[in-house]
Amino acid sequence: MQTETKSRVDQLTTPAGHPVTVLRFEGDIASTSKDAVLGVYQALPKDSTKLVLLDFTGVDYINSSGIALVIQLLIEASNAGQKVYAFGLSPHFTKVFTMVGITKYAGLFPSQTEAMAAL
Amino acid sequence: MSEAKTTTVEVKLPTRLGYEKVAMSTAASVAKLMGFPEDRVEDLKTAVAEACINAIEHGNRLNETLSVGVVLRANTDQLEVKVIDDGTGIKRQPAKPDIDRKMHGEEDPRGMGMFLIQALVDEAEWVAGSDGKSSYVRLLIKLDKNDTA
Numbered sequence: 001m002q003t004e005t006k007s008r009v010d011q012l013t014t015p016a017g018h019p020v021t022v023l024r025f026e027g028d029i030a031s032t033s034k035d036a037v038l039g040v041y042q043a044l045p046k047d048s049t050k051l052v053l054l055d056f057t058g059v060d061y062i063n064s065s066g067i068a069l070v071i072q073l074l075i076e077a078s079n080a081g082q083k084v085y086a087f088g089l090s091p092h093f094t095k096v097f098t099m100v101g102i103t104k105y106a107g108l109f110p111s112q113t114e115a116m117a118a119l
Numbered sequence: 120m121s122e123a124k125t126t127t128v129e130v131k132l133p134t135r136l137g138y139e140k141v142a143m144s145t146a147a148s149v150a151k152l153m154g155f156p157e158d159r160v161e162d163l164k165t166a167v168a169e170a171c172i173n174a175i176e177h178g179n180r181l182n183e184t185l186s187v188g189v190v191l192r193a194n195t196d197q198l199e200v201k202v203i204d205d206g207t208g209i210k211r212q213p214a215k216p217d218i219d220r221k222m223h224g225e226e227d228p229r230g231m232g233m234f235l236i237q238a239l240v241d242e243a244e245w246v247a248g249s250d251g252k253s254s255y256v257r258l259l260i261k262l263d264k265n266d267t268a
Contacts, residue, residue, distance in 0.1 A: 030136070032136070063165075063168055064229065068228040071221055100216060100234070105218065
C-alpha cells in the first residue's frame with residue numbers, strides 16, 4: 001500500500017568548491033523505508049563524505065516512522081562528523097520538521113540551487 | 120456542505136501499515152469539500168495518518184483479523200474524526216519529544232505520533248473503551264481557525 005521509497009546518490013561540488021553527497025528520495029518515507037534511507041546513507045564512504053544533502057523533492061508522504069529514520073541518519077552523521085542539510089520539503093513537512101526540532105541539526109533550504117549556494 | 124446538518128463518512132481499514140493513507144485521503148477529501156484551506160488539510164492528513172498508525176501498531180497490535188474504524192463527522196464549522204481500534208487505550212500521554220535527547224541516544228528516535236497529532240489539530244483526546252477495547256482517539260479541526268487568528 002505504501003509507495004516504495006526509491007533513493008539514489010549524486011556527487012556534486014558547490015560553487016565554493018566543496019564536495020557534496022546528495023541523497024535523493026522518491027515515494028513515501030515510512031517504516032518500510034529503512035534500506036532506502038539509512039541503508040543508502042550507511043553505504044557512503046565515511047572518510048570522504050563531509051557534506052550530505054537530502055533531496056525530498058520527490059517525496060509526498062512522510063510519517064513519524066519516516067521522521068525517525070531521518071533522525072537516525074542525523075545521529076549517525078553527527079557521530080561521523082558530517083554536516084547534513086535538506087531541501088525540497090513541502091511547506092507542510094517543513095513545518096513538521098521544524099516542530100520536531102530536526103532543523104536544529106539539519107539546515108533546510110527550499111531548493112537545491114539555494115542549498116548549493118549556501119554550502 | 121452549507122447546511123447545518125452533520126454529514127458522516129465511515130471507513131473501515133485493515134490492520135495493515137500503509138492503509139492509513141486511505142483514511143488520510145478520505146479525510147482530505149471531506150476537508151476540501153468543507154472548504155478548509157490547503158495548509159489545514161495537510162495538517163489533518165498527517166494527524167489522521169498518525170492516529171491510524173497508532174491504532175494499527177499499538178491498539179490492534181498488527182493483528183490483521185481486526186479492523187480500524189474511522190468515522191468523520193462534518194458540519195458547517197468543524198470536522199471531527201474518530202479513529203477506533205480494539206486496544207485498551209493509552210495509560211498516559213508520552214512526554215513531548217526532545218530532539219536533543221534523541222540525538223544523544225537518550226530517547227528513542229520514534230515516538231512522535233501523538234505529539235504531531237496534538238500539535239496539528241485543534242483538539243485531540245484519547246478515550247479508553249469501557250469494555251477494555253473499542254478505544255478511540257477523537258480529533259477536531261475547526262474551519263474558522265485561520266479566519267479568527
